Amino acid sequence: MSLNSSQVKKVMLEIGETVEKNKEFLTELDLAIGDADHGINLTKGFRAVATKLSATETDDIGEIFTLVGMTLVGNVGGASGPLYGTAFMRAGSYAAGKTSLIADDFVGILEAAIGGIKMRGKAEAGDKTMLDALIPALNAFQEALKQGITVHGALTKAVEAALAGVNYTKEIQARKGRASYLGARSIGHQDPGATSTYLMLRTISKAVQTQGQPEK
Amino acid sequence: MVGVVIVSHSLKIAEGAKELASQMTPDRIPLAVAGGTKDGRLGTDAEQVRSAIESVYSDDGIVILYDLGSALMSTELAIEELPAIQQARVAVVHAPLVEGVVTAVVEISLNKNWESIIVTLQEMDFGKAP
Amino acid sequence: MSVKAEVVIKNHSGLHARPAALFIQTANKFKADIVVSSGVKQVNAKSIISVLSLGARGGTQVTIEAEGPDAEQAVKDLVFLLATIDEGE
Structure with missing residues (x-):
């Protein structure tokens, strides 16, 4: 069993719903160390994504991700637009031509997304960004697969690692984005971008657990 | 003639910078703005940046000035979407926005070429790029 | 050759x-x-931001100093410009 294109589309819509549900929460986090628009911006972006996805017939998962990325780029407004936009577009290049995804593809997608965010944001692990949720999630997922844990179990581990990453962002100083202007005063606050990344990964994991078991 | 693109989170800032710079010379300098989101929020939008570039592009070159961090990311994305031949004549400079736009416009009115305008503007960089 | 005028x-x-x-x-x-230069501040006369930073208002005395082959003509033209410039320009 694996995740097919309509399931992928559904997961994208569910990410939008999660973002929307957490709009105030994300914006509040951003109020502390940024410009208080992260939740609002992402909600706007994913609403546009929902509209675009409902108008496309494609079952090429690469095209779906690319469409999501381009829509975010054009509709988010804040830094998360080009960052998530690039992440999804890179994932789109990875998944080009695919009509279903297996566990190994999840690795490929996360690697592509991480590469995109690093390039676009000129950021690295430990800069208090989305990467501090994404990179630990990928590492935990790969480690779990190596240990022979089921894909569902590995996804759970990835989400746990992302959450630990979010908590880690409370302890470190921001080195990228508006929050970096605060210097040491950014310590003590969790990063909104890492938080939204965690929420997305949690949504993906939940969706996979209920929709189907990707093949190893 | 070299063209200028202003990228700001705020359309008012972008248009204000354009207005101020245009006051410096009676010449009509190719100057386009991309500011705010499609629905009027603060922010930047790579699609708008791209159409702003296209609206003033010529082989004489384009210099782009931006305000804050993520405006640079949207600008870089927009440039990546251009044909390679145009990409080679589009430069993002890290000068302060208002001073940079004013300087760019005056330098263009002096008929300076793209390469020398870039050098002049880069000298004004105070380390704003990430 | 260095030329200077006020x-x-x-x-x-x-x-x-x-x-x-x-x-x-x-x-x-x-x-x-x-x-x-105006007062103690001296700036590059070829840079717009430098000249603007001088903040020289009407009625202010400024000093123009040039060095190079065409220094004399440069100072002459710039002095003429500042002495005759109109608001509308």
């Missing part, structure tokens, strides 16, 4: 906006290195 800026708003642009446009026609 001049009182004629127009009311001084070396501001278009008059400043006109000033540096004129300065850029010359090969000479040119500096303009």
Whole structure:
């Protein structure tokens, strides 16, 4: 069993719903160390994504991700637009031509997304960004697969690692984005971008657990 | 003639910078703005940046000035979407926005070429790029 | 060869906006290195932001100093410009 294109589309819509549900929460986090628009911006972006996805017939998962990325780029407004936009577009290049995804593809997608965010944001692990949720999630997922844990179990581990990453962002100083202007005063606050990344990964994991078991 | 693109989170800032710079010379300098989101929020939008570039592009070159961090990311994305031949004549400079736009416009009115305008503007960089 | 002259800026708003642009446009026609100073501040006469940073208002006395092959003509033209410039320009 694996995740097919309509399931992928559904997961994208569910990410939008999660973002929307957490709009105030994300914006509040951003109020502390940024410009208080992260939740609002992402909600706007994913609403546009929902509209675009409902108008496309494609079952090429690469095209779906690319469409999501381009829509975010054009509709988010804040830094998360080009960052998530690039992440999804890179994932789109990875998944080009695919009509279903297996566990190994999840690795490929996360690697592509991480590469995109690093390039676009000129950021690295430990800069208090989305990467501090994404990179630990990928590492935990790969480690779990190596240990022979089921894909569902590995996804759970990835989400746990992302959450630990979010908590880690409370302890470190921001080195990228508006929050970096605060210097040491950014310590003590969790990063909104890492938080939204965690929420997305949690949504993906939940969706996979209920929709189907990707093949190893 | 070299063209200028202003990228700001705020359309008012972008248009204000354009207005101020245009006051410096009676010449009509190719100057386009991309500011705010499609629905009027603060922010930047790579699609708008791209159409702003296209609206003033010529082989004489384009210099782009931006305000804050993520405006640079949207600008870089927009440039990546251009044909390679145009990409080679589009430069993002890290000068302060208002001073940079004013300087760019005056330098263009002096008929300076793209390469020398870039050098002049880069000298004004105070380390704003990430 | 170094040439130096003093001049009182004629127009009311001084070396501001278009008059400043006109000033540096004129300065850029010359090969000479040119500096303009007001009080203790001395700046490059070929850079718009530097000239604007001088904040020289109308009625202010400024000093123009040039060094290079065409220094004499440069100072002459710039002095003439500042002594005759009109608000509308």
